[in-house]
Amino acid sequence: WYQRRVREDMAGLWSEYQEDERSYDSGRYTNTRTSSFTPSVINLSETSDTADKRPIFEKEDTYVKETAAIIKLATSNRTLVLGLLSNKIKRFYPQATELDDVLDIPRPVGDKIHNIFLDPSGKHLLVSMTSGELFYGFYGHKTILPCSKQMKISVKVDSVAWNETKQNDVDTKEILIGTSVGTIYETIIKHNPSSEKPHVAYSKILHNLDKPEAITGLVFFHENGDSKKRTVVIATTPTRIYQFFGKIKHNEQCKFGSIFGENCFPEFKENLEASGLMAVSYVKYPEPRSLVWMTGQGIQYSKINIDSASFNEGNVLSENKLTPYTDNGIPIAIGVSEFHLLLLYDNGFEAKSLINWKHVQYEPLGTSGGNYNTLAMDPMDHTKFFCSAKQRIIRFRVHKEDRQVWRQYMELRKFQEAEKYAAGDQAKLFEIASEEGDYYFEQNLYEEAAESYALSHRSFEEIALKFINEGTTPALMNFLRTKLDSIGNNPTQICMLVVWIVEIYLSDISSLEKQEQASMEASDKLAETRVALREFLGNEFVIKNIKKNKPIIKVIQEMMASYGDTSDMIYFADLMEDIEKVIMHHIHDQQYLSALDTLRKRKKRELFYKYTPTLMKYIPRHTVEVLEQFGAGFFDPKLLLPSFIHCKTVDQKEQALRYLKFVVFSTKCKDEAIHNFLLSLVVQQNDEGLLLDFLDKTDANVDRKYALRLCTEHRKWKACCYIYTKMGLYEEAVKLALTKLGNVHEAEKTALEAQSYCSLEQQEMIKKLWLMIARHVVEEEKDIKRVMEVINRAEQVLKIEDILPFFDDFFHIDDFKDAICKSLEIYNQNINQLNDDMKDATDSAERIHFDISNLKKKNCVVESSQNCYLCDIPLLTRSFYVFPCSHMYHTACLVQEITKYLSKRKADEVNKIYKVLLNLKDEDQTRTESYRRAKSQLDDIIAEECLMCGEYMIQSIDTPFLPRDEDEFEELKLEWS
Helix, strand or coil, rough: CCCHHHHHHHHHHHHHHHHHHHCCCCCCCCCCCECCCCCHCCCCCCCCCHHHHCCEEEEEEECCCCCCCCEEEEECCEEEEEEECCCCEEECCCHHHHHHEEEECCCCCCCCCCEEEECCCCCCCEEEEEECEEEECCCCCCCCCCCHHHHHCCCCCCEEEEEEECCCCCCCCCCEEECCCCCEEEEEEEEECCCCEEEEEEEEEEEEEECCCCCEEEEEEEHHCCCCEEEEEECCCCCCCCEEEEECCCCCCCCCCHHHHCCCEEEEECCCCCCCCEEEEEECCCCCEEEECCCCCEEEEECCCCCCHHHHCCCEEEEEEEECCCCCCCCEEEECCCEEEEEEEEEEEEEEECCCCCEEEEECCCCCCCCEEEEEECEEEEEHHHEEEEEEEEEEEECCCCCCHHHHHHHHCCHHHHHHHHHHHHHHHHHHHHHHHHHHHCCCHHHHHHHCCCCCCCCCHHHHHHHHHHCCCCHHHHHHHHHHHCCCCCCCHHHHHHHHHHHHHHHHHHHHHHCCCCCHHHHHHHHHHHHHHHHHHHHHHHHHHHCCCCHHHHHHHHHHHHHHHHHHHHHHHCCCCCCCHHHHHHHCCHHHHHHHHHHHHHCCCCCCCHHHHHHHHHCCCCCCCHHCCCCCCCCCCCHHHHHHHHHCCCCHHHHHHHHHHHHHHHHHCCCCHHHEEEEEEECCCCCCHHHHHHHHHHHHCHHHHHHEEEEEEHHHHHHHHHHHHHHHHHHHHHHHHHHHHHHHHHHHHHHHHHEEEHHHHHHHHHHHHHHHHHHHHHHHHCHHHHHHHHHHHHHCCCCCCHHHHHCCCCCHHHHHHHHHHHHHHHHHHHHHHHHHHHHHHHHHHHHHHHHHHHCCCCCCCCCCCCCCCCCEEEHCCCEEEEECCCCCHHHHHHHHHHHHHHHHHHHHHHHHHHHHHHHHCCCCCCHHHHHHHHHHHHHHHHHHCCCCCCCHHHHHHHHHCCCCCHHHHHHHHHHCC
């Protein structure tokens, strides 16, 4: 049933998936392992390994033109040293600028080179002779010097354990030397260019093996690479391998002496037949990786561990593996690289994997140069090594040594190591994942298989049907989930997987709900499954991709509805931010608080505007509390007004009033509609003081006519008076206070406010207000003392005579006697004041007439040498003007200059008057009335003030000293020149 249901539900998406599978690219790995639905874009038959056709160890022939045969070869730090049968050392340097050199060893004919040793830096060279003599050479030094006597060594040297040296070191530091009779020496050799012998700081025997045989291999390592901690010395002989542990003493001359003390118990293994050759590989010198040692049964491989745990156990060699010799026989020399065991035979080279110990490569070397005798590896350079015969040297270059390591680990079912060495190669990772999935599936570990299959290149439908046929729903779920995590960016495939996963969850939930009543375990499982479904739907990656595909959202919602899973459907709608669906569901179920909580969490203003009317109807208090939580500025109050307009009950109105007050007084809202609606709620309150307080705070933002109508309808007369006063309708306010309220004090208050705001022109209106109040007191209260209080409060606006007409014809004036007398006194004072003002005005007029008459008699003396201030021509040559400031101008000059500062109309008028004066003068009619009138008009204009002392000079302050016109400027320059 389940298989049929799955096929039916997924049929719609399957064709789209297959089409998308053909067009989708290779994708990418997630969390170091990537998958894609489409393996077709990757050529699995050609990985990066097969693409490189070169062998791992590529042979390069190097012929040496030497008459003498090559006995030994050593290399380090790209320096190559040859030991020749003619007792010569030939040295090849890495730098092209350095010339290769040949060193002669001064030995008898019968003596020959036994072995050569080159330190890791390539600077220090030791040569052991068959006679037991030992020679030392230094980098670049043209001679090789004997050092046997100084070191007190008279036997052949078979091994040297070099110390870590630097490029500029001229001494070897502490080194260990192993001899052919089982003796271990410690010494320091220093290059001395001015002497015929090297300087040997000291040479001391550290240890003699209990079995006197050649020490064929010798190395030492420090715990965790720190020389201040413990040290292990590893020595091999033809029959045994030793490990010596101890701590070197830096403050003593012989630092390694304590390691070989009486309390030393070395571990060893018997080997009764082999040569005991040893080789060591390094991760990066001096950090060791592994060691190989030739035994009678084969070659033993050991991993070297220099951590503290291994030192504590007294054994740094682990993962020991003994591989038998092949049909090629026993090798002449051995070596070890990171992943391969290197074997040199008389006429061939073989490489075996250190992982599965299978044959990897064989290279026949031939016999043209003689039999091969040496395999030399550079501890500082892992990209090449050398093999030598008598007349031939072969260099092997290493190309991608790890290219097949991933496959070898995969075949050994070590999948994590295989992935590590796949190095992100997608084709390799696909193949590893596929092989891993098959392995787990065979072991019935379906969930682990599902995780691996999801990351493989295998077709999606094949794996899915494989799990369906086995009926392993959890494994299928694991496969789909892992596939989803590693799918990359493919919306169609992502949505298909999501739908399928949701379908499985819903099916499980439905089944568990049926079993819930019968089993407690089913109930717990149901809760776990529901939590798992929600965690899956809440995954950020899932949400991101589903939101982009609206039809998929609908499909999932319909699936949930078909299963009757309402709670998860609401949860999913909430995740998809389909808030309206969630809110409508809560409202439909009368879960108004849940609907309000959903609104609160989502903070969608539009939804608040839409659903607040409904919530205010049922839970007004809670709704207003939530609205206030968002602050007064979060919502637009106008858009919330429809929520409050339909409030009918007392509680609804109180809550609406509460929120609008909160908005108005918190944000200083000035929207008239908000204030008017709030007024309509406040006016319904019994306490008129609240209404007056509200009007006092918000009057500027309320429609006063609307407010007046509301207050009149609800008979809030004090508020009406307040509104009339604010509208400037003081008469209506006073009339209402007197007629509706019968409150003289309120009327007086209104009149005083009008008196403080009105201008002098409105004093008649102020007087009218006070007369209305006084008349009301006289006619209604008939209280004479109260009338006098009104007059006093009016502050001289009213007088006793103003209110006398309001009294009856016959009444006692005893109460008014003082007021009438005071009024008469005021009238008398005013009359006296007027008389004094008239006298002052008459005196002032007489003084003005006197000054005018004196001004006509004023004169000024003009000397004959005085010139015009404008043209600098004698003043008396034509008519002129003299000003009180002593400035004098010709009339023509003054007219010409002053018209520059007059308006065009005024300047034309001056020129016209001046022409009239000139014409009248020519006619000799200077005494006529026309001349005097024209002269007076001209005087009024140009003689009003001095040109240089008056307003005209101020107007000319921004006039430039030089003319702006170029022609005028050139003329001025000519005049000055």
